[in-house]
Amino acid sequence: MAAQWSRSPEVTSLPRHFHAEEEEAEVDGRRKRRKGGSLRLSVVFLHRQSSVMEALQWFSSFLVLLLVVLRSALSQNKPAYFKDGGELVLRPAAVSEPISSVEWQFKSSTGVYQVAQWVKDKLPLDYYVRFKDRAKLSLTTGELRLRGMKSSDEGTFMVEINNLQQSVKFDAKLMKVLDRPEILVRPLSCSAESKDCMLTCSVDRHQAEPVTYSWSLDDGQWKEGPKDRLIINQLNTDATANAKSYRCRVKNDVSQQDSEPHPDPFSKTAPEPDNTGAVVGGVVGGVGVIILLALVVIGLLYRFKRELFNRYFSFLPCGKENPEPQPTNEDAANPEEMKTLNRDTV
Structure with missing residues (x-):
């Protein structure tokens, strides 16, 4: 162990x-x-x-x-509208230093043109041929005013102040002066028994855009709103009364027009909605289409009339156009032919 x-x-x-x-x-x-x-x-x-x-x-x-x-x-072009024969005002951005030089240029589809130029103590203010008698330049702000504008003046305006090209450019465009608007009521059956109706501020906007709309009740304050305005029949609610009249206003950069006052369409004494323009336009359009179709049919018949007459009415005398004149015995038996005939007989 x-x-x-x-x-x-x-x-x-x-x-x-x-x-x-x-x-x-x-x-x-x-x-x-x-x-x-x-x-x-x-x-x-x-x-x-x-x-x-x-x-x-x-x-x-x-x-x-x-x-x-x-x-x-920042370099986006700014629209600048003018009416035919009107004035165009172009205001450049403010600069921090006193202005010592200004140069305006105009660019169109045909090229680039000088409008006005000025250099302090070096170059006196000068206007060039295209706008010579229509331009006015402010030497303190650089503002440019052009009179007697026309469609050929549409284009882009550029400005250089103190030898610096400004980023904002102006697109000058011709704008049409607005006509007087008219208030239309929809539907045509709008009456005192209707619950609601639509009022339309109608105006020709061709070459007049952009257009803004405003409404006034009982000649009161104007309030900007849409083209169409829905109105409610207050007599069918707890309210006391409807507005007695309505007016609409159209406005663009060169003009402003107001409509005639339109009575309350819910009133029992109000006249029937005046939509004559719309009705007449529809009738004229329908008649125009019918006339156009009739002209097309007549043209086709005229084109194929010979074939139709020859095919279905050739047995009639009038079915042949300008038949060839057949020679007669009188035409054949003229004196010269008779002499020749007698000689042959002898």
């Missing part, structure tokens, strides 16, 4: 060697885990770096797009 117990330390030395190998393996595992951790950190860092680069690229693209939009908005 003593001998056996004396060998026990040698037997217990084996686990120490075994534990050394485990420790070495554990150290290697830690190293590998450290390398794996560092690799993962590198991957995460690279991923974050790429995300930051993508964010910077997106932000830079957004800034470029924003600058383009702002520049286009």
